[in-house]
Amino acid sequence: MAHQARPNPYFRNLNAKVAATPMILTTLIVFVGCSVWTVLYSFSASRALPVNEFVGFAQYDRLFNTSRWTKSVGNIAVYGIFSLVFSLVVGFILAAFMDQKIRFENTFRTIFLYPFALSFIVTGLVWQWILNPTLGLQKAVRDLGWESFTFDLIAHRDTVIYALLIAGIWQGTGFVMALMLAGLRGVDEDIWKASRIDGIPKWKTYIFVVIPMMRGVFVTTLVIIASGIVRLYDLVVAMTSGGPGIASEVPAKYVYDFMFARGNVGQALAASTVMLTTVLIILIPWIYLEYGSKKPK
Amino acid sequence: MSIEPIGTRPRRTFDPTRMMIYLVLAVAAIYYLLPLYVMIVTSLKGMPEVRLGNIFSPPVEITFEPWAKAWDTACTGLYCEGLKVGFWNSMQILIPSVVISIAIASVNGYALSFWRFRGAEVFFTILIFGSFIPYQVMLYPLVIITRELGIFGSLTGVIFIHTIFGMPILTLLFRNYFASLPQELFKAARVDGAGFWGIFFKIMVPMSPPIFVVAIILQVTGIWNDFLFGVIFAGTKNFPMTVQLNNIVNSSQGVKEYNVNMAATILTGAVPLAIYFLSGKYFVRGIAAGAVKG
Numbered sequence: 244m245a246h247q248a249r250p251n252p253y254f255r256n257l258n259a260k261v262a263a264t265p266m267i268l269t270t271l272i273v274f275v276g277c278s279v280w281t282v283l284y285s286f287s288a289s290r291a292l293p294v295n296e297f298v299g300f301a302q303y304d305r306l307f308n309t310s311r312w313t314k315s316v317g318n319i320a321v322y323g324i325f326s327l328v329f330s331l332v333v334g335f336i337l338a339a340f341m342d343q344k345i346r347f348e349n350t351f352r353t354i355f356l357y358p359f360a361l362s363f364i365v366t367g368l369v370w371q372w373i374l375n376p377t378l379g380l381q382k383a384v385r386d387l388g389w390e391s392f393t394f395d396l397i398a399h400r401d402t403v404i405y406a407l408l409i410a411g412i413w414q415g416t417g418f419v420m421a422l423m424l425a426g427l428r429g430v431d432e433d434i435w436k437a438s439r440i441d442g443i444p445k446w447k448t449y450i451f452v453v454i455p456m457m458r459g460v461f462v463t464t465l466v467i468i469a470s471g472i473v474r475l476y477d478l479v480v481a482m483t484s485g486g487p488g489i490a491s492e493v494p495a496k497y498v499y500d501f502m503f504a505r506g507n508v509g510q511a512l513a514a515s516t517v518m519l520t521t522v523l524i525i526l527i528p529w530i531y532l533e534y535g536s537k538k539p540k
Numbered sequence: 541m542s543i544e545p546i547g548t549r550p551r552r553t554f555d556p557t558r559m560m561i562y563l564v565l566a567v568a569a570i571y572y573l574l575p576l577y578v579m580i581v582t583s584l585k586g587m588p589e590v591r592l593g594n595i596f597s598p599p600v601e602i603t604f605e606p607w608a609k610a611w612d613t614a615c616t617g618l619y620c621e622g623l624k625v626g627f628w629n630s631m632q633i634l635i636p637s638v639v640i641s642i643a644i645a646s647v648n649g650y651a652l653s654f655w656r657f658r659g660a661e662v663f664f665t666i667l668i669f670g671s672f673i674p675y676q677v678m679l680y681p682l683v684i685i686t687r688e689l690g691i692f693g694s695l696t697g698v699i700f701i702h703t704i705f706g707m708p709i710l711t712l713l714f715r716n717y718f719a720s721l722p723q724e725l726f727k728a729a730r731v732d733g734a735g736f737w738g739i740f741f742k743i744m745v746p747m748s749p750p751i752f753v754v755a756i757i758l759q760v761t762g763i764w765n766d767f768l769f770g771v772i773f774a775g776t777k778n779f780p781m782t783v784q785l786n787n788i789v790n791s792s793q794g795v796k797e798y799n800v801n802m803a804a805t806i807l808t809g810a811v812p813l814a815i816y817f818l819s820g821k822y823f824v825r826g827i828a829a830g831a832v833k834g
Contacts, residue, residue: 259655259736262648262655266664269704274666274667278678281677343558345561360809360812360813361813362808362809364785364808365809372802373595477767481767522673530669
């Protein structure tokens with residue numbers, strides 16, 4: 244009799260299971276299922292439509308022999324390195340300055356963070372206009388009398404990526420600053436008291452004590468920005484459409500163009516699998532660092 | 541204010557270090573404000589003035605013509621109906637997406653923090669790490685799925701996609717918030733015989749307005765600013781404002797009207813900017829939520 248009174252374990256917390264169904268389905272079907280599907284079909288001979296004819300690494304072979312793809316990878320590497328270093332350094336310096344019990348802190352924070360509320364499309368279009376060689380910043384400075392002033396990053400193959408960088412940094416550094424500031428506010432006041440008593444200069448305390456203490460904040464920020472950089476797309480579409488020529492193409496745009504405009508699904512899937520691999524290379528050490536010791540049960 | 545500080549009064553003299561700090565912050569502030577200023581002044585000039593003057597000079601003759609044109613008659617390749625079409629499309633996408641995604645994620649976060657069952661945390665962990673996967677990886681299968689469901693290229697389709705991709709961050713947000721509420725509250729309600737939904741609607745929701753505000757801010761800005769999902773899943777008729785804006789500005793035909801373009805750009809940025817300026821500290825909490833680990 245006793246076992247009959249016990250409720251069936253599958254129906255325990257039934258409501259909670261029903262409530263979690265959308266999450267479980269999303270996890271299984273979208274995040275796991277769709278990713279696996281993409282990786283699998285990146286090995287197929289798919290053209291306009293996916294086909295079940297598997298050809299090994301042929302798509303990857305073609306991908307890395309396509310100049311547009313290698314250019315895209317090179318671009319995202321340059322963009323990524325500069326934007327990571329710059330936004331972390333500048334974001335931290337701004338945060339450290341903001342943490343000096345300054346006046347107008349809220350005003351400054353509002354100013355530094357508002358671009359983050361804007362879309363990449365808006366960001367790209369504004370900077371496209373400011374960097375416009377004939378009517379923008381260059382002309383404004385020349386009108387002041389500096390006739391030889393040249394600032395036409397956006398019009399040249401070798402420099403267009405830095406134009407994207409200026410816009411991207413404008414949009415995202417405030418976010419880094421906000422995260423860093425939250426991290427700095429979490430640093431124990433006693434650290435500052437101790438370093439003041441020992442007569443250690445402030446900048447030394449920042450570099451040798453505070454930054455190592457904020458390792459977690461830095462790593463998390465790094466992972467968030469880096470995985471954002473890999474998917475960079477809207478900014479390029481709005482600002483340069485990949486031009487001049489293919490000079491500012493990026494991987495995410497390669498995927499979109501081959502998937503929807505050129506009807507070459509196989510190439511698009513191989514390209515997105517490479518993007519996935521890159522993100523996993525960033526993500527796995529982080530998961531290991533943050534969660535490796537205390538595995539979720 | 542009534543407590544007197546102990547120790548020597550801080551000197552209120554000229555301090556070069558502090559001057560430098562303010563100087564650096566001021567220069568940075570100018571760099572951040574410049575684009576907003578340029579957008580506004582350009583949008584208020586007539587085209588002859590845009591061509592002759594420079595982008596930083598304030599308008600000699602203020603005109604609202606570019607604003608009217610951007611809203612009402614600007615051309616996106618084929619049609620000349622202005623940005624208003626995109627605005628209403630964005631609204632139609634935004635409202636259901638925000639409501640549905642928050643409804644699902646709040647119940648979900650609640651189930652995860654109070655009604656744990658075996659495997660729940662595993663799914664949740666995969667969901668969070670899955671949110672770092674580039675969207676491009678999941679795009680094509682999602683196109684197939686939405687096509688099979690008959691919602692590809694429709695408002696329902698794009699709402700469906702926004703609901704899915706809002707789930708990781710929102711679930712994380714609600715789970716962490718509910719987990720911070722006292723367990724005794726939940727236990728007491730259980731003893732009184734309240735069930736799953738009873739506790740949620742009568743206790744949890746009334747205690748959580750702040751987190752709902754944060755979630756709304758996060759979703760409104762995120763969905764309004766989306767471009768990729770809109771261009772793929774919404775269908776040509778339902779393009780959101782960002783897509784329309786890009787089509788207006790980057791359409792190759794005709795003479796470029798920079799003043800109209802800038803007015804259109806401000807109009808598209810206006811909704812998230814308004815949310816940002818009105819919400820203040822909630823916005824910071826919302827974006828910082830992305831950095832909080834599970």
